[in-house]
Amino acid sequence: MVKDHIILPVSKPTEGSMGKTGLWRTFRPVINYDKCVKCLLCWFYCPDIAIKIRDDGYPEIDYCYCKGCGICWHECKVKAISFVREGEEVG
Amino acid sequence: MLGKVKKLGKKTLVITGNYAVAYAAKSARVEVVAAYPITPQTSIVEKIAEFVETGLMNAKYIRVESEHSAMAACVGASAAGARAFTATSSQGLAYMHEMLHWAARARLPIVMAVVNRAMATPWNIWSDHQDSMSQRDTGWIQFYASNNQEAYDTVIQAYRLCEDEDIYLPAFICLDAFILSHTSMPVTIHDEEDVDKFLPKYEARHWKLDVDNPVTNGNIVTPDHYYEMSWSMDESMRYVKKKFPEICEEYKELFGQWHGVFTKGYKIDDAEYVIIAPGTLFEESCVAVDMLRENNVPIGALKLRVYRPFPSEDIISVARKCKMLITLDRALSYGFNGPIFNDVRSAIYGETGTPVFGYAVGLGGRDVTFNDISSIVRDATLKLEKGLHSSFVYYGLKVGEK
Amino acid sequence: MVSIRDMPKEELLLPGHAACPGCGAMIALRYALKALGKRTIMCVPACCTSVIQGLYPHTSIAVPVLNIAFAAAASTASGISAGLKARNVEDVTVLAWAGDGGTYDIGIQALSGAAERGDDIIYACYDNNAYGNTGIQRSGATPYGAWTTTTPTGKKEHRKPLELIMLEHNIPYVATACSAFPDDLYMKFKKARKIKGPRFILILSPCPIAWRFPSWSTVEIGKLAVKSGAWVLWEYHNGKLEFTGWSKLIAEGKLKKIPVIEYLKHQGRFKPILKDEKAINEIERRINDYWKFMKALKEALK
Incomplete structure (x- = not known):
């Protein structure tokens, strides 16, 4: 037990230490599962750990934390990811 | 292990x-x-x-x-x-x-x-x-x-x-x-x-x-x-x-060792004047105290063993019982006296009106002997007799000497 | 080389951190931590990663982290390592994780000291070629010709070859890596983890903000850096030097180096010199000299 008057600059590991960073997004990557070949390059390169691997092996974007950098869209070899302005639908 | x-x-x-x-x-x-x-x-x-x-x-x-x-x-x-x-x-x-x-x-x-x-x-x-x-x-x-x-x-x-x-x-x-x-x-x-x-x-x-x-x-x-x-x-x-x-x-x-806690007094129980000093300045002050007491100067010394946290309580209690405090600083707070002098005055403010006379001594390793401390006590005593309340003196300053 | 499928799935860098979109350094940190695992203690001097951890009382790094002063990454890591050894804590990797400013410049004294003493730490520098966190000022890592806020007409000097300075410290492991090749980076950290003593890994981490390219190009730019030979992937271990990845292919003549302009032209920071043939030639000269030196060094160490 730490004494009440000892206030330490100590933090605990937590998802979203900077909040829901998905709110920073202006563009949104959207996976087209008809085209996705489960190569996981998108998961591999994501600097925000915002792509999860589903039980069926497909990647899934966590929009809570995806900042919309577009690396996944840019690196996808089979063009299964589109990159659309927030608020707009996939064309 | x-x-x-x-x-x-x-x-x-x-x-x-x-x-x-x-x-x-x-x-x-x-x-x-x-x-x-x-x-x-x-x-x-x-x-x-x-x-x-x-x-x-x-x-x-x-x-x-x-x-x-x-x-x-x-x-x-x-x-x-x-x-x-x-x-x-x-x-x-x-x-x-x-x-x-x-x-x-x-x-x-x-x-x-x-x-x-x-x-x-x-x-x-x-x-x-x-x-x-x-x-x-x-x-x-x-x-x-x-x-x-x-x-x-x-x-x-x-x-x-x-x-x-x-x-x-x-x-x-x-x-x-x-x-x-x-x-x-x-x-x-x-x-x-x-x-x-x-x-x-x-x-x-x-x-x-x-x-x-x-x-x-x-x-x-x-x-x-x-x-x-x-x-x-x-x-x-x-x-x-x-x-x-x-x-x-x-x-x-x-x-079996005792060095005091935050401060340690030397002949302060009946002292009317108390020198406050850290480290070896205190030891030298004790020699001066013994010498001055032979001439019936009612003086004691207080070792500042801990500087932070500042032992205000000890200093207030000593100040309440004596007529004058003398501080020895082996450092300056350029533009505002010496740090111990300032802190002592700050500690007793509103608690007691005891006069405090501060002296900068021994900067850069200049010797501070019991004779120097005795001179300081004489100087402070004169100031007290003149009704002064506080001052800060650069003891033994040789500026202007040829 | 490890395939994507075989990469550990556990993440020790957590989502919702504070890095800019497209941060190359976070790709690097993600894979460094995958390679080193849970039994790792990090110390982080002033750099982008001090901010990226997020706000108290939360942090986005799931291993113990001690944030420390700018100049103190290596010395603090030495202290952690000694403290753990004093307490017989075994099999914990101490990782100093610092930016280029904290490594090439203000932290080099402590780094050199730790290396000379043989302290048991991994020192990784994610190098985005500038003081990114303070708003893109020139560092000892900034390349010739690059714009920064303190070199508005382009830097007049080449970068300091820090990896070679560290190699000259005669430490057991030195490697370069790049955020665009997480698998190569992962393998290097994995290898470094098993070695005792000072280990140094220098990671080129493309930065969309400082280098002036769109956030989706981070991986592409990193690949162009290696493909143009402007960044060379290699590792030094057991007294031998080996090129790795695409740099190995280039060294063996299996991949043709592209002109450096192909790397520079996608980055706004090189705008001051893009049309300056002399400057481009100077950059090419430096790249060729570096390659010549590294090939000769590899031969000499055979």
Whole structure:
């Protein structure tokens, strides 16, 4: 037990230490599962750990934390990811 | 785990202040030492190196490439849960300055010896308190030793104090360059096993770097929380006032040594005038007190053993009983007198109207003898008789002399 | 080389951190931590990662982290390592994780000291070629010709070859890596983890903000850096030097180096010199000299 008057600059590991960073997004990557070949390059390169691997092996974007950098869209070899302005639908 | 070290047993040695400090680090079973040499601290770190390399002390010794790194390595070692020690002086302490804040704010109970030496420029290796006084507001507990035995005992007491779960702050113990650091005196040192009873193995109960309980220390804290962390450090300084008397009593019971707690009086019970001074200035004041008392001057001396937290209570209680306080500062707060003078006046403000006369002495290692202190007392007495309330004098200033 | 499928799935860098979108350094940190695992203690000097951890009382790094002063990454890591050894804590990797400013410039003294002493730490520098966190000022890592806020007409000096300075410290492991090749980076950290003593890994981490390219191009730009030979992937271990990845292919003549302009032209920071043939030639000269030196060094160490 730490004494009440000892206030330490100590933090605990937590998802979203900077909040829901998905709110920073202006563009949104959207996976087209008809085209996705489960190569996981998108998961591999994501600097925000915002792509999860589903039980069926497909990647899934966590929009809570995806900042919309577009690396996944840019690196996808089979063009299964589109990159659309927030608020707009996939064309 | 600490391995077996060769037993020395309790013995009295005739050693320098620097060796006394090195023996204290050994008695306290310091686990990590990170140090960089600087005159006049060197014989501390040399002696510890000898202890480590000859199997007398079971510690990791990092021979760092700077004082900045010395304190950084102590921060790392202490954060990893080990008892860490270093020693420095003057420019080395100044070079560490950034890391002093870091150690205190990370709440790490590091203990350091500071051999008080003048700040450059120009080069001057003699005794002067400008180095340690300049670190006043870093959150370190500050001790000033007045003899080698006290230097030894205070290092051990400081670990016990700093590692207290109400405190978790670092401390440094000052000893005057050459006057203590290189002067031999009898010092009783104790075996590790005996010191263990007073100072158990360090356990970081507040936080440490532990892979089984990962935390981050020191990432960004907004104004919403930073203020309380600073308050917390100040609050722990208040706990020092509560805890240190018990620690000194226990130490006295176990080892028979008593150096006072925050202050120690010499012939103050019936004193009308009291000299307040740190370290060896106090010892010299005691000689002056004896001499003046032969001439019926009603004087005593008060050792300022702890400078931070400042022992206001002790000073107020002495001030209430006497007619005049005289402070001796071996440092200046450029533009506003000397630090001890200022703090004493501030401490008694609103509590008692006792006059305070301050004197800057011994800067850059200039000798301060009992004769000098007697002259100071005469000067202060004249000022008191003239009805003055306070003044700050540069004693023995030679400006204008040809 | 490890395939994507075989990469550990556990993440020790957590989502919702504070890095800019497209941060190359976070790709690097993600894979460094995958390679080193849970029994790792980090110390982080002033750099982008000090901010990226997020706000107290939360942090986005799931291993213990000690934030420390700018100049103190290596010395603090030495202290942590000594503290752990004093307490007989075994099999924990101490990782100093610093930016280029904290490594090439203000931290080089402590780094050199730790390397010379043989302290048991991994020192990784994620190098985005500038003081990114303070708003893109020139560092000792900034390449010739690059715009920064303190070199508004382009830097007049080449970068300091820090990896070679570290190699000359005669430490057991030195490697370069790049955020665009997480698998190569992962393998290097994995290898470094098993080695005792000072290990140094220098990671080129493309930065969309400082280098002036769109956030989706981080990986592409990193690949162009290696493909143009402007960044060379290699590792030094057991007294031997080996090129790795695409740099190995280039060294063996299996991949043709592209002109450096192909790397520079996608980055706004090189605008001051893009049309300056002399400057481009100077950059090519430096790249060729570096390659010549590294090939000769590899031969000499055979």
